[in-house]
Amino acid sequence: MEYIDPHLHMVSRTTDDYETLARMGCVAISEPAFWAGFDRGSVESFRDYFRQLTDFEPKRAAQYGISHYTWLCINAKEAENVTLSREVIAMIPEFLDAKNVLGIGEIGLNKNTRNEATIFLEHLDLAVKYNQQILIHTPHLEDKYQGTRMILDMLMGDSRINRSRVLVDHVEEHTIEHVLENGFWAGMTLYPVSKCTPQRAVDMIERYGPERLMANSAGDWGPSKPTAIPDLIMEMKKRGHSKELIRRVVYENPKTFFSQSKPFVHG
Amino acid sequence: MISDTIMHERTAAQIIADEFLIARAKILELAATLDRLDRADGDIENSKQLVLLSQGMQILCDSESDKAKRVQLLMSRQYEPEWIEKMAVRRRDVEGS
Numbered sequence: 001m002e003y004i005d006p007h008l009h010m011v012s013r014t015t016d017d018y019e020t021l022a023r024m025g026c027v028a029i030s031e032p033a034f035w036a037g038f039d040r041g042s043v044e045s046f047r048d049y050f051r052q053l054t055d056f057e058p059k060r061a062a063q064y065g066i067s068h069y070t071w072l073c074i075n076a077k078e079a080e081n082v083t084l085s086r087e088v089i090a091m092i093p094e095f096l097d098a099k100n101v102l103g104i105g106e107i108g109l110n111k112n113t114r115n116e117a118t119i120f121l122e123h124l125d126l127a128v129k130y131n132q133q134i135l136i137h138t139p140h141l142e143d144k145y146q147g148t149r150m151i152l153d154m155l156m157g158d159s160r161i162n163r164s165r166v167l168v169d170h171v172e173e174h175t176i177e178h179v180l181e182n183g184f185w186a187g188m189t190l191y192p193v194s195k196c197t198p199q200r201a202v203d204m205i206e207r208y209g210p211e212r213l214m215a216n217s218a219g220d221w222g223p224s225k226p227t228a229i230p231d232l233i234m235e236m237k238k239r240g241h242s243k244e245l246i247r248r249v250v251y252e253n254p255k256t257f258f259s260q261s262k263p264f265v266h267g
Numbered sequence: 268m269i270s271d272t273i274m275h276e277r278t279a280a281q282i283i284a285d286e287f288l289i290a291r292a293k294i295l296e297l298a299a300t301l302d303r304l305d306r307a308d309g310d311i312e313n314s315k316q317l318v319l320l321s322q323g324m325q326i327l328c329d330s331e332s333d334k335a336k337r338v339q340l341l342m343s344r345q346y347e348p349e350w351i352e353k354m355a356v357r358r359r360d361v362e363g364s
């Protein structure tokens with residue numbers, strides 16, 4: 001089955017992974033900018049990263065017939081460095097016209113600090129100014145609930161934000177309802193250990209329905225599985241869900257969401 | 268509730284048949300972890316983590332629904348609606364702009 005992975009950090013993956021993804025039916029990927037595993041020292045480091053995301057990575061994906069889209073920002077972990085964050089935010093517009101850029105992301109919170117919130121709000125200003133879609137990272141584990149509620153407060157406190165152009169990622173059982181009820185899109189991230197499994201993601205689809213809901217693997221340099229979406233598809237098939245419902249979640253929904261920014265062309 | 272059409276594709280009998288062995292294995296993992304703690308040296312009676320685990324297990328055994336969500340909330344830091352004022356984060360003031 002053809003599918004789209006709306007959150008996958010391919011800069012951390014090998015070309016063999018692209019081949020495997022293509023064989024499993026992946027036709028498009030969206031790659032938010034994130035933390036490299038270490039704090040970068042200067043704005044130039046981000047400029048090179050954004051060149052990789054907007055130039056090199058789409059070419060690598062295209063060799064396997066996969067369309068590559070991206071989102072730009074400085075992630076919440078590095079947002080603790082407010083000075084560097086402001087330099088990066090000022091530089092991002094250089095890349096917004098690149099043909100695979102869908103918007104600003106993954107912005108959000110990590111440890112739910114004041115500096116993270118400040119830089120989150122400055123990213124919202126950037127997105128509004130350039131009419132960009134937004135992809136949001138919610139914190140993990142014990143910080144998720146508090147951080148998600150704080151993020152929603154900031155988004156809903158800003159009347160300029162069009163909620164149907166915002167995707168809130170890494171939702172779990174205790175945060176999904178707040179996100180969907182307030183008109184945002186929600187993404188469930190499948191992890192091999194410690195966080196959301198394909199089984200629990202399917203439970204959430206059964207419980208809340210497919211409206212504005214999608215799933216991703218968030219594969220990166222840490223323990224993660226870039227082929228987690230095929231696992232979700234398998235679990236839905238096993239439980240007897242229809243092809244239409246599966247396709248809605250893993251293909252139509254990301255396509256509909258992306259299309260608010262750039263027409264979806266794959267291959 | 269977001270959706271009125273909650274989709275139940277499998278009956279309860281099917282789910283228990285499909286998932287009994289998986290759930291059984293998970294209970295055993297938990298039991299073995301508790302045995303491991305029991306055999307080990309040192310005192311963790313006041314450990315916050317141990318308290319959370321035992322409260323989590325109580326949620327599994329009570330008669331209420333929404334267990335996954337309740338376990339999640341149990342293991343979460345609290346949200347304070349007044350956080351913006353407390354942290355003195357600049358408030359957006361763009362209503363009507």
Ligand SMILES: [Zn+2]
Pocket residue numbers: 007009032034106137218
């Ligand atoms: Zn990510």
